[in-house]
Amino acid sequence: MPLRSLLSWTVLVPVLAIIALAITWTHKELGIIPVLIVAILLAGAVLTAVHHAEIVAHRVGEPFGSLVLAVAVTVIEVGLIVTLMSSGGPEAATLARDTIFAAVMITTNGIVGLSLLVGALRYGLTPFNAEGTGAELATVTTLAALSLVFPTFTTTLPGPVYSAPQMAFAAVASLVLYGMFVFTQTIRHRDFFVPVTDEGTVAPEEDHARPPSGGRTAASLVLLVVALVAVVGLAKVESPAIEAAVEAVGFPQSFVGVVIALLVLLPETIAAVRAAARQRVQISLNLAYGSAIASIGLTIPVIVLASIWLNGPLHLGLGGTQLVLFILTVIVSVLTVVPGRATRLQGGVHLAILAAFIFLAVNP
Incomplete structure (x- = not known):
């Protein structure tokens, strides 16, 4: 890699960020x-x-590019959840549920809505x-129901928790569904998940720039x-600073x-909005729903395994308000996906x- 490239901000910033992480990781305040x-x-x-994800995506093409960013973010997010659960107290019992549900709501409503709004305004x-996006939505809905809805209504154990066999079933089902989706x-x-034109035909690949070389792609992936x-x-x-600010207000x-x-989903959000601005909304939807699928399909099996050595219960079942929000999201998402095209209104609703x-x- 040339010296100029090594001194660019896209190289220096990640290195400096990792150094800062190493220095501050053990500091509580x-x-x-x-x-x-x-x-x-x-x-x-x-x-x-976002910059390096777009370089990798340009090299491998869609839908592989969207999958790279979605899986990378989710794998690291899983590590964060397990770390926080292992060091947390009683409040850690609901951490996995709250994090996964927040990710589902942010991806299926935030990223989808913002992408549709930006694309429609332009x-x-x-x-x-609609075929590929509908398959993604069906997978998200099934995974969320198996992992977050059913524990609220099962009766083997009291509370919004799964028994050990039930957790094992949810973990295996999540892995199988995620593998089938990939x-x-x-x-x-694959053609179900590539951008289409107004007439519904596959849109041509963007050719305004040559794909990056293999070396540059490998460096960007790292x-x-x-x-x-x-x-x-x-x-x-x-x-801790965020917790203090939240408590202060x-x-x-x-x-x-x-x-x-x-914060964690910011890279995907920015990448999705930029794709929508280039009239590549299918890429935006791949990022949104793919991230939701990965957030559940990869997180639940790891959390189930981690629960073997983690102390305390694992509350996965959603509360009443969360269930209503989830059902509303599914209904609206179906109405958005079925026509195969959307206006700014659908974006605003999400x-x-x-x-x-x-x-x-x-205000719960």
Whole structure:
């Protein structure tokens, strides 16, 4: 790699962010200046993650590019959840549920709504492949129901918890569904997940720039992982400051999980909006629903395994308000996906549901 490339901000920022993470990881409390520095590096890591994800996506093409970013973010997010659960107290019992549900609401309403709104404001209508997007939505709905809805109604154990056999079934089912989704998206029916034109035909590949070389792609893949580790790690480092801020304004402590989820999903959000601005809304939907599928399909099996040595119960079942928000999200998402194209109204409706989720997280 040329010296100029090594000194570019897209290389230096992830390295500096990782150094800052290594220095601050064991510190429970930071002063105002370190907190500000970490916040700046966190924002920079988000931007560099998007940059390198787009380089990798340009090289491998869709839908592989969307899958790379979704899986990378989710794998590191799983590590963060397990770390917080192992070091947390009684409140850690609901951490996995709250984090997964926040990720589902942010992806299926926030990223989808923002992408549809941006695309519709710029082009009037936002066409996408209803077959592929419908399959993604069906997978998200089934995974969420198996992992987050059923524990509320099972009777083997009291409370919103699964018994050991029930957790094992949920873990295996999640892995199988995720594997089937990846096979369908990348091999068997790849054409269902590529951008389409207004007439419903496959859109031509973007050719305004040559694909990056193999060496540059490999370097970007490494830097993408480094940047994502920095994003998730620095988000955890910032969590005490976020908790203090949340407590200062009188918000529930559970809202901290929403803030962390928003930070972790920033790279995917920015990448999705930029794709929508280029009239590639299908890529945006792949990022949104693919991230939701990965968040459940990869997190639940790991959490189930981790629960063997983690102390305390694992509350997975959603509460009443969360169940209503989930059902509303599924109904609206089906109505959005079926036509195969959307207007700014659909984008606004999804963003309204996200706003309701955030508001009710503040005022439960």
